Amino acid sequence: MEKQTIAYSEKQNAIIHSAEKLFSQTGFDGTSVRDIAQEAGVNVAMISYYFGSKDKLMEAVFEQKTTQMRLKIENLLLNNQITHLEKVNILIDDYVDKFVDQQEFHKIMMREQILEQNTPVAALILELKKRNLQSIKKLIQDGQKSGEFKKHIDIMLMMSTLVGTVSQVVISKRFYCEMNHLGDLTEPEYQKYIRKKLSAHLKNLFKITLTNDI
């Protein structure tokens, strides 16, 4: 029984979108419902009217985003035309793209993870991470059975390196630009740049960690 995606009206989408933007920029507690209403161009009351509360609005943001957020691993696992390392590489690119494209939402997610709370949102994050980890575990184990990958691999640690490296680079944009003298890059230019860098860096890390090749 799949949970069906709720169809929102234009105004509801405007509210969700504005909330995502402002939660990302100033945090949940740092953003007032009046800020959100103004950004979305609606009356304050509409937030309670449509979503019930500020907390429920946050949940709505998560419900909508997490459904788009799942890695495209299920189909990938069935493909027999490519090696397991190539599958890993595709996953890396997929993850980097998702994080860079949806970085506003990912910043919200990161902050929520740091707060160790038992909110519905925290449960959603945990569920998403579990699902992704299980799929990747399967992929790695297949690679091990075929002899393509090493035997002893700590998948949790490798995932932490993947997720951690990407988030670190994305949230350190200012620092990264200043240190590498990239000051004049526009946002899309910077995104293109780090996407490439991150992809190559992580593929290399995974290759030398997973495989027996030099």
Add this chain to the structure above:
Amino acid sequence: MEKQTIAYSEKQNAIIHSAEKLFSQTGFDGTSVRDIAQEAGVNVAMISYYFGSKDKLMEAVFEQKTTQMRLKIENLLLNNQITHLEKVNILIDDYVDKFVDQQEFHKIMMREQILEQNTPVAALILELKKRNLQSIKKLIQDGQKSGEFKKHIDIMLMMSTLVGTVSQVVISKRFYCEMNHLGDLTEPEYQKYIRKKLSAHLKNLFKITLTNDI
């Protein structure tokens, strides 16, 4: 002209310590000055009296912590008895220890980095990161000159992997325990466990990335 550390009274230290704890647990905006005062066992007015404002209290937390936070790299660079890779390994352990020991403060730092603001606190973080990166750059370059390290190394990316992996593991404690069936570990036991895991994992990553050895 070194900025001298301010000597705080017992009550002032209690306030700073409580603020650090609560900011870490519920965020800056999610923590009220009354919460802090109660946790510290002082009157609300004492916060304004001693620190001027809630923002200034946050700065005081940072001022105090960031001075303890610098990597012990300066002395390390002068040591000629050990290889450059051994120096890198010491740095990794130092960083892992600092992050795990001071994880409350590190969580505050992470959240502040995600908010892209131009606060005094953001400036302090940037300064700290710059200083650490410069020292590590020096260490890597020395290793390259001696032929111990490869020629083309993206130090920013490697640092992002170090910082990112550690933070990811620390903030994902619940997820990590559940996935690895470590539910019954006490906090110190868990810390000991991930400290060891992280250290070995990162040393391995750095070795195969930096050196020409297999």
Add this chain to the structure above:
DNA sequence: TAAAATTAAACAAACGTTTGATTAATTTTT
């Protein structure tokens, strides 16, 4: 006794939410 520390009380401002009224569109009844 002068200075510093501490307190309860008060402050305006901002917070999330609710209210009652109004509009416009839709449905039901005549």
Add this chain to the structure above:
DNA sequence: AAAAATTAATCAAACGTTTGTTTAATTTTA
């Protein structure tokens, strides 16, 4: 088809709390 009833959307205003900060009085310290 006209009239009446119902519904959903929208709004300004107000609600009761909580926010960070200040005041003025009191106690403690030196």
